[in-house]
Amino acid sequence: MKEVKHYICEICGTEYNNKDRCVNCEKGHCKPVKIKGAKYLSLDRNAKGYPTSIHVEMEDGQVIAYKR
Ligand SMILES: [Zn+2]
Incomplete structure (x- = not known):
């Protein structure tokens, strides 16, 4: 019988052997690293008040936009 060892990335969950x-x-x-800004719609169009997009600063200094 062989014992099989595998590894799982703790960040994305991908499994490797x-x-x-x-x-x-x-x-x-x-x-x-942190949220650098957020865009919103008026409460008439988005009653929950959550942002429709955010700009996130990454650890390499880039700022990336994420949208709902
Ligand atoms: Zn990963």
Whole structure:
């Protein structure tokens, strides 16, 4: 009987049977640092008041837009 070892990236959940590839996956994820801005619609158009998009600063300094 063979014992099989596998690794799971703790950030994205992808499973690997190669430890180096899993370490590279974890190191490759660029994490958010803070929200730099948000866009909203009027309460007539979006009664919940949540933003329709946000701009997020990443740990590499880039600012990325995310939309609902
Ligand atoms: Zn990953």
